[in-house]
Amino acid sequence: MNLAFKLNTGYSIPLVGFGTYQIRGSELIYETLDYALNAGYRHIDTAVVYGNEHHIGNALKKLLPKYNLKREDIFITSKLISQVNKGERFVEELVLKSLSNLQTEYIDLYLIHWPGVSGLQVSHPDNIKYRKCTWNVLTKLHREGKCRSIGVSNYTVKHIRELLADCNGVRPAVNQVEWHPRCFQLELLELCRSEGIFLQAYSSLGTSNYTELRQDPVVTDIAARLNRSPAQVLLRWGLQRNVGVLPKGSSKGHIDENIALDFVIPPEDMKSLDHLKETSGAKFAWNPDTVV
Numbered sequence: 001m002n003l004a005f006k007l008n009t010g011y012s013i014p015l016v017g018f019g020t021y022q023i024r025g026s027e028l029i030y031e032t033l034d035y036a037l038n039a040g041y042r043h044i045d046t047a048v049v050y051g052n053e054h055h056i057g058n059a060l061k062k063l064l065p066k067y068n069l070k071r072e073d074i075f076i077t078s079k080l081i082s083q084v085n086k087g088e089r090f091v092e093e094l095v096l097k098s099l100s101n102l103q104t105e106y107i108d109l110y111l112i113h114w115p116g117v118s119g120l121q122v123s124h125p126d127n128i129k130y131r132k133c134t135w136n137v138l139t140k141l142h143r144e145g146k147c148r149s150i151g152v153s154n155y156t157v158k159h160i161r162e163l164l165a166d167c168n169g170v171r172p173a174v175n176q177v178e179w180h181p182r183c184f185q186l187e188l189l190e191l192c193r194s195e196g197i198f199l200q201a202y203s204s205l206g207t208s209n210y211t212e213l214r215q216d217p218v219v220t221d222i223a224a225r226l227n228r229s230p231a232q233v234l235l236r237w238g239l240q241r242n243v244g245v246l247p248k249g250s251s252k253g254h255i256d257e258n259i260a261l262d263f264v265i266p267p268e269d270m271k272s273l274d275h276l277k278e279t280s281g282a283k284f285a286w287n288p289d290t291v292v
C-alpha cells in the first residue's frame with residue numbers, strides 16, 4: 001500500500017516513507033533501500049545529520065535501474081539544522097551539498113530540521129533570526145526548482161504561526177513531528193490542516209532506542225485481534241488520520257511489514273489508542289516546546 005497526498009505545491013508525497021535515521025554505512029544503506037524499493041516504498045527520508053545522504057545517492061544510482069525506476073518515480077526528503085551567523089550563501093551551500101550527496105538535480109522536499117539553531121541556546125532570541133534566514137534560502141531554491149517543496153520539522157503551533165506570518169511568499173508544505181499514540185497534538189494537526197500543511201509523523205514506532213511503545217499491551221492486544229503486528233497498528237493509527245508515516249526498519253521482515261497497511265482499525269480501537277496519551281504519555285525524541 002502506498003497512497004499519496006497532494007502537497008500545496010501540487011506535488012504528491014507518498015503517505016508511507018522509509019526512515020533512514022541510524023541506518024549508516026554504504027552496505028547497510030544499499031541493502032535496506034534494496035528491500036524498501038522491492039517492497040514498494042517510493043519515498044526516502046534522510047537528513048544532513050544522519051550522515052548517510054552520500055550512501056543513499058550511491059545506492060540509488062544502482063538500485064533505480066535495478067527496479068526499472070526513474071528519478072521522478074521516487075520522492076526524496078532531506079533536512080538541515082539552521083546555523084549561527086553564517087549567512088544565506090553558507091546555508092545555500094549546505095542545501096546544494098545535500099543535493100550533490102544524493103546525486104540529484106532537485107530534491108522533492110527539503111525541511112528545516114528543528115526550530116532551534118546549531119550552537120545556540122534554545123532560549124536565545126536569535127533562533128528566530130537564523131531560522132528565518134534558512135527559510136529565505138529554501139524559498140529561493142524552491143523558486144529555482146531545486147527544492148520542489150519546502151517545509152519544517154519539529155515546529156510547534158507557535159513556530160508555525162510565526163512562519164506563516166512572514167514566509168517570504170512560500171508557505172511550508174510539510175511539518176514533520178514526533179507523532180504516535182503516546183505523543184500527538186490535535187491542535188497542531190488542526191492548524192496544519194487548516195493552513196494546507198501536510199503533517200508527517202516520525203518515530204511512529206517509538207524510535208530505535210526504546211521498545212516500550214511497540215510492547216504496550218493496548219497496542220499488542222489490538223494487533224493480536226486484528227491479526228497484524230504492533231508496528232502495523234501504530235503506523236495504521238497515523239494513516240487513519242491522514243498523517244504520513246516514515247517507519248525505519250533494518251530487516252527485510254520489518255521493511256515488508258511496515259508498508260503492508262491495507263487494513264482498518266475499528267473506531268473503538270482507535271479510541272483506545274488515542275487514550276494512551278492520557279494514561280501513558282511519553283515523548284521519545286527531542287522536545288521543541290522550549291525553543292523560542
Ligand SMILES: NC(=O)c1ccc[n+]([C@@H]2O[C@H](COP(=O)([O-])OP(=O)(O)OC[C@H]3O[C@@H](n4cnc5c(N)ncnc54)[C@H](OP(=O)(O)O)[C@@H]3O)[C@@H](O)[C@H]2O)c1
Pocket residue numbers: 018019020021022045046113153154176177201202203204205206207208209214229231232246247248249250251253254255257258285
Ligand atoms: N525530523 C526529525 O526530527 C526526526 C526525528 C526522528 C526520526 N525522524 C525520521 O523518522 C524515521 C522513523 O523514526 P525513528 O527512526 O525514530 O524510528 P521508528 O520508526 O519509530 O522505530 C524504529 C525502530 O522500530 C523497529 N521496527 C521497525 N519495524 C518494526 C516492525 N515491523 N516490528 C518491530 N519492530 C520494528 C526498528 O527495528 P530494526 O531497525 O531492527 O528494524 C527500530 O528499532 C527516522 O528514521 C527518520 O527518517 C525524523
